[in-house]
Amino acid sequence: MIITLRSGSSGRGSHGRGGSAWKRAQEARRHERELREQLRAAQWEVRNWEAASEGERKVAAKLHILTRHGWRLLLDRRWPGTRSANVDMLLVGPGGVFIIDVKNWRHAPEAADGHLTAGGRTYDREVDKLLKVTRVAENAVSARNLSPVAVQPLMVFAGRSVTARLGTVRLLGEREVTPALIAERPRLRPSEVRAVADHLERAFPAYEDTSAHIRSATPTAPSEPGPDDALFDVEGIRNAAMEAARSAPIEQWMTFLHPDQLALVRRAWSGPARVSGPAGTGKTVVALHRAAYLAARTPGRILYVTFANNLPRVQSTFLRTMAPAVADRVDFSSLHAWAGQFLRERGVASTLDSGKAGDAFSRAWKTHGRGTVLETLDAAPGYWQEEIDYVIKGRGITTFGQYAPLPRPRRRTNLRRPHREAVWALYEEYERNRTGKGVHDFNDILALALDEVLAHPGATPYTSVVVDEVQDLTFVGVRLLHALVGDANNGLLLVGDGQQAIYPGGFRLSDAGIDVRGRGQVLRKNYRNAKEVLDAALAVVADDSFDDIDGTPTTGRRDVDLTYGDGRVTRFTAPTRAEHDEALLAALHALGPEAWPDSAVLCRTGTERERYRRLLTRAGIPLITLEQYDGRPVPGVKLGSYHRAKGLEFKHVHLPDHDAPATTAPSDGTDDGIARERRELHRSQLFVAMTRARDTLWLGSVSRP
Numbered sequence: 001m002i003i004t005l006r007s008g009s010s011g012r013g014s015h016g017r018g019g020s021a022w023k024r025a026q027e028a029r030r031h032e033r034e035l036r037e038q039l040r041a042a043q044w045e046v047r048n049w050e051a052a053s054e055g056e057r058k059v060a061a062k063l064h065i066l067t068r069h070g071w072r073l074l075l076d077r078r079w080p081g082t083r084s085a086n087v088d089m090l091l092v093g094p095g096g097v098f099i100i101d102v103k104n105w106r107h108a109p110e111a112a113d114g115h116l117t118a119g120g121r122t123y124d125r126e127v128d129k130l131l132k133v134t135r136v137a138e139n140a141v142s143a144r145n146l147s148p149v150a151v152q153p154l155m156v157f158a159g160r161s162v163t164a165r166l167g168t169v170r171l172l173g174e175r176e177v178t179p180a181l182i183a184e185r186p187r188l189r190p191s192e193v194r195a196v197a198d199h200l201e202r203a204f205p206a207y208e209d210t211s212a213h214i215r216s217a218t219p220t221a222p223s224e225p226g227p228d229d230a231l232f233d234v235e236g237i238r239n240a241a242m243e244a245a246r247s248a249p250i251e252q253w254m255t256f257l258h259p260d261q262l263a264l265v266r267r268a269w270s271g272p273a274r275v276s277g278p279a280g281t282g283k284t285v286v287a288l289h290r291a292a293y294l295a296a297r298t299p300g301r302i303l304y305v306t307f308a309n310n311l312p313r314v315q316s317t318f319l320r321t322m323a324p325a326v327a328d329r330v331d332f333s334s335l336h337a338w339a340g341q342f343l344r345e346r347g348v349a350s351t352l353d354s355g356k357a358g359d360a361f362s363r364a365w366k367t368h369g370r371g372t373v374l375e376t377l378d379a380a381p382g383y384w385q386e387e388i389d390y391v392i393k394g395r396g397i398t399t400f401g402q403y404a405p406l407p408r409p410r411r412r413t414n415l416r417r418p419h420r421e422a423v424w425a426l427y428e429e430y431e432r433n434r435t436g437k438g439v440h441d442f443n444d445i446l447a448l449a450l451d452e453v454l455a456h457p458g459a460t461p462y463t464s465v466v467v468d469e470v471q472d473l474t475f476v477g478v479r480l481l482h483a484l485v486g487d488a489n490n491g492l493l494l495v496g497d498g499q500q501a502i503y504p505g506g507f508r509l510s511d512a513g514i515d516v517r518g519r520g521q522v523l524r525k526n527y528r529n530a531k532e533v534l535d536a537a538l539a540v541v542a543d544d545s546f547d548d549i550d551g552t553p554t555t556g557r558r559d560v561d562l563t564y565g566d567g568r569v570t571r572f573t574a575p576t577r578a579e580h581d582e583a584l585l586a587a588l589h590a591l592g593p594e595a596w597p598d599s600a601v602l603c604r605t606g607t608e609r610e611r612y613r614r615l616l617t618r619a620g621i622p623l624i625t626l627e628q629y630d631g632r633p634v635p636g637v638k639l640g641s642y643h644r645a646k647g648l649e650f651k652h653v654h655l656p657d658h659d660a661p662a663t664t665a666p667s668d669g670t671d672d673g674i675a676r677e678r679r680e681l682h683r684s685q686l687f688v689a690m691t692r693a694r695d696t697l698w699l700g701s702v703s704r705p
């Protein structure tokens with residue numbers, strides 16, 4: 001027998017606002033009366049659901065309370081594609097879509113060690129069946145652009161009090177289910193609830209036995225006495241309604257995806273895959289939904305890695321908000337933090353000390369850098385340290401024979417043999433000094449971890465690895481992550497954009513033995529930036545063509561479809577730094593305190609960041625550094641370097657002194673390779689910083705003679 005229950009009312013639960021305790025108590029009593037009346041009405045509505053057991057009817061009555069809070073409840077639906085299988089209930093509301101299996105068991109359920117048992121019997125097949133029908137529902141709602149994260153399997157136990165989880169399946173008792181669902185963070189608006197529920201109503205049709213079909217909007221109140229039901233948690237419902245009313249809806253992108261994004265999230269890849277696309281095209285959004293999707297389907301864990309160490313905290317907060325059921329199955333980490341932890345777990349000795357490693361390089365430069373041919377190209381040691389870090393060690397080069405003919409992508413300076421010999425001598429001296437001090441640098445940590453993984457395949461619990469901002473990783477870093485999962489189906493997903501490379505050097509995936517042919521996708525729709533902002537940013541890198549890590553040559557000015565609204569770019573040039581800084585403060589004050597939490601001041605260097613930390617603090621503007629920020633809203637301006645802003649976005653972005661020269665132009669007027677290379681890198685960094693702005697971008701300059 002089928003019942004489709006609807007309710008016209010969708011208001012949030014009312015709650016006491018009276019000034020006095022007496023008034024509040026009155027209000028609570030009135031609300032309790034209301035809820036009990038609603039329950040009685042709901043029990044009346046489900047009384048004719050003959051196919052259901054008494055227990056199912058009781059659960060349906062409890063869930064029917066939700067229809068007063070904007071939910072739609074579909075009872076006893078046909079499972080599409082099967083002859084006789086049914087789905088107990090489908091529930092669609094502000095909190096998303098729930099696929100519900102009601103259990104009326106004699107024994108209390110227990111979820112332990114990945115199994116569902118009751119009275120000594122195992123009920124794993126019931127769980128599998130629920131997961132299967134959840135997949136069917138996910139498929140159905142993908143036509144409405146809903147991500148699978150919005151569809152949740154739920155087992156409700158009639159006559160019981162239960163709160164547990166078994167993998168992605170939520171287990172709730174008759175008592176807990178209503179308050180738990182009311183308290184869900186809102187993700188669907190009323191019109192979306194309607195559209196999704198209508199869609200599911202068609203996809204999961206009702207049985208044809210119309211004699212049993214009841215559609216009642218306003219039930220007649222039954223004459224029986226009110227329920228005295230210990231499994232009706234009036235206070236829980238009231239508190240949940242208050243909590244839901246307080247919590248802001250989650251971001252649209254945490255529920256709805258563009259069909260191209262959704263296809264990538266749900267795709268079966270037969271090996272390593274690559275998602276690329278210009279800034280703001282939703283690559284990270286795809287990566288997060290993909291991680292959640294895989295976590296719901298594989299028994300192993302998922303590793304989600306980026307280079308920057310502040311980003312994993314933010315991304316973890318996002319995943320926990322959009323897919324709490326799987327959040328514990330995804331490990332977010334920066335690559336180096338993960339590698340260090342892995343070595344400790346495996347008992348491999350390592351002594352990371354970048355300070356002492358830096359000293360080892362300085363000493364090597366004094367004896368093997370100064371006065372050599374290297375100084376004729378660049379007298380400052382920084383470039384040569386980068387050569388060792390990114391070109392030699394970053395690419396796992398261990399012999400001069402490998403280094404001598406090595407192509408150096410993104411290094412514009414041509415090094416002839418004498419230069420390479422000098423670099424190699426410098427490198428060897430650095431290694432001698434470093435090992436003499438008994439310390440490792442960051443590259444060593446990755447190399448040690450790679451050796452360990454190659455020596456003990458299967459040493460980690462990961463079935464999939466998602467790499468975000470892959471363009472920032474070194475060759476050894478990418479090889480390490482590839483080694484964790486190899487070429488397994490749905491194993492490695494590399495997400496990033498070569499145009500946003502902010503570190504020197506480069507490599508090709510094919511050199512690392514990673515073949516993504518036929519498994520690459522480019523996203524083109526920008527969801528983030530106002531046209532004015534994107535145009536200004538693209539103008540900075542328009543002439544800088546680049547080779548992506550998959551080897552594709554790409555021009556600086558790329559085709560992007562814009563979806564975002566209007567914006568504004570303000571350019572301000574001051575004669576002095578003091579006046580420039582005054583103008584920055586004026587711009588922040590003009591936005592006002594309400595806008596500060598969604599505003600950022602981004603700086604070229606750490607020293608600059610300190611300067612602006614002092615300036616904002618003196619001006620009484622609250623701030624939080626990007627190192628502290630974890631993705632949760634905080635009442636202050638975000639302050640950080642361009643590097644730390646990677647992967648983030650803000651409504652309003654301010655870039656003080658944004659066009660300070662990266663390097664002084666050579667005095668003889670020639671534009672040598674190293675200076676050119678530096679300026680190019682700085683343009684990429686500026687491009688990244690500018691594209692963090694959604695609506696407004698403030699570009700400060702100081703006029704220099």
Ligand SMILES: Nc1ncnc2c1ncn2[C@@H]1O[C@H](COP(=O)(O)OP(=O)(O)OP(=O)(O)O)[C@@H](O)[C@H]1O
Nearest residue numbers: 253256257258279280281282283284285527528647
């Ligand atoms: N399907 C979507 N619906 C609505 N907004 C979206 C969608 N996808 C992405 N966005 C918006 O676009 C923003 C940019 O997405 P995301 O950070 O994933 O882009 P990206 O390509 O990784 O950017 P970048 O490379 O610049 O870091 C998101 O924060 C979100 O606000």
